[in-house]
Amino acid sequence: MQAEEPVMDIAHLGHVELLTPKPEESLRFFTEVMGMTESGRQGDSVFLRGWDDYERFSLQLTASRSSGLGHAAFRTRSAPALERRLAALRAAGCEATPLEDNFGHGTGWRFRDPDGHPFELYWETEWYEAPPDRRPVLKNQPERYPARGVNVRRLDHFNCLAVDVRACRTFFERTLGFRCTERIELDSGEEAGMWLTATNKSYDFAFTREAHGVPGRFHHVTFALDSREAILQAADTFLEAGVFIETGPHKHAVQQTFFLYVYEPGGNRVEVAHAGARLVLAPDWKTITWTEAERRKGQAWGLQTIASFHTRGTPPLPDDEQP
Template structure:
């Protein structure tokens, strides 16, 4: 479990590049660290790495790749041997503006993952230097101003395959899961450290592979999310659901769609930690989930159908 340190960054595709960039910087409140011919590298004010969200110009939407950072060069090599033995390896790439060489591999649902060790740390300069030495950047309070990347949610036709993939390839621990009455997994939550989760996988009932549900950044407190709701409202951002509290994992949440249609969440996600070395996954049943979220808000239908890229419309059959 200690070979992988943390979720590092997510590359998101957008077919409305300038509109998406304006959302993520001016409205959502991330900062630009750099850019190349096709991508802008973004981060929250207390992310230590150069990039936690890579926004890439594309003709489609969704997630291009998901990156984790290994805890050491030796740990990276150990993980690579396991991944090669699984038969899902894609091989090495040179890296980009934010990190060094990375080893890529694919999930059973087609999502592209990578792990690396050599990274580029963000160095705050000039007006971005913080007053305190123990934060990465000054708190600018621009837009919703989240503190750090927290997790993402991917979609897969068979969640059981992703459970095996994550626990084997990355050494992740399962913290919570949803088991339907027929025995199938509807959702599974994973962590590589003592956070409650850094990646979730929920069932894609469309059957389309490699789709993306959402990416989440963490705030310091619930009031930050209430403030963000007003900011999104004033800027014409589609608020899908929330603010409210999840039953699974207990996070206080707000979901919106950025201009290209990718789902983005803000969550107050830092309260719960998994410190118990003998932790057993919490099992939620189908009847549990039909009760709705923690305070009774019913899960809206688009949460089970909307993902990126969009799925084809179902046929009459």
């Protein structure tokens, strides 16, 4: 039996919008501590970028009454690819609504996954043009190295919480063509985690189980640094800046990402990570499934996953403790 031809219409994760009830404090965190560059403002939003992001921005920071995910956006490989994915969404009974007048990119098509998280697809985009004082010597680099704070290189991935992880996985596989590289299945048969990719990266985003049965919540956004040593240096930078470190530095068992998690002032969890050279090059990659017993062993080198990692997300619940 011949394998079904893979769908490769999604190019990559383009940007993530974070909502924050403390917009000025959050902005200082991402510019001064994370080392990102402001690339523009529109309405209640500020748009930021890492120094190696090729698009105008990768993070949209929007003032809001609470924290959480505003939306996550994927760029398609072409205009026809966008039309094919929109047709697939409509065939699955999912409504996609066009949004015009977007900062840094063309028409964005908004839709929601089975858990209610907001997503966007787009094709037309604005490539970043560095002003003279930010122009690098190496012309194949979008922007000069900031030498400020953590020195975020680029947006890497994000993680949502979901009441039904399996339903969300099959939705993204069937409509957008994402591949599942790793997953967690509990003894009960419930799917507790899944990691999806549209590229040769081992994952572009993940979903893990929502502990309270509340749909549409957000776990974290992740930015890539250059090395493990950069993650260790980031820990010192966060310490000196008075930023609460939730867990790490350490190495995940799932996906083997070297990680460090903190909370930004608005309450959203932020990860800085180094994924090393781990790529998924096999076109017929076989999904790795982790059991409940295997995950109880903790992270790669034995660090136990702390309770808040499974229970805390944004928007916060009434009983959430703030660091």
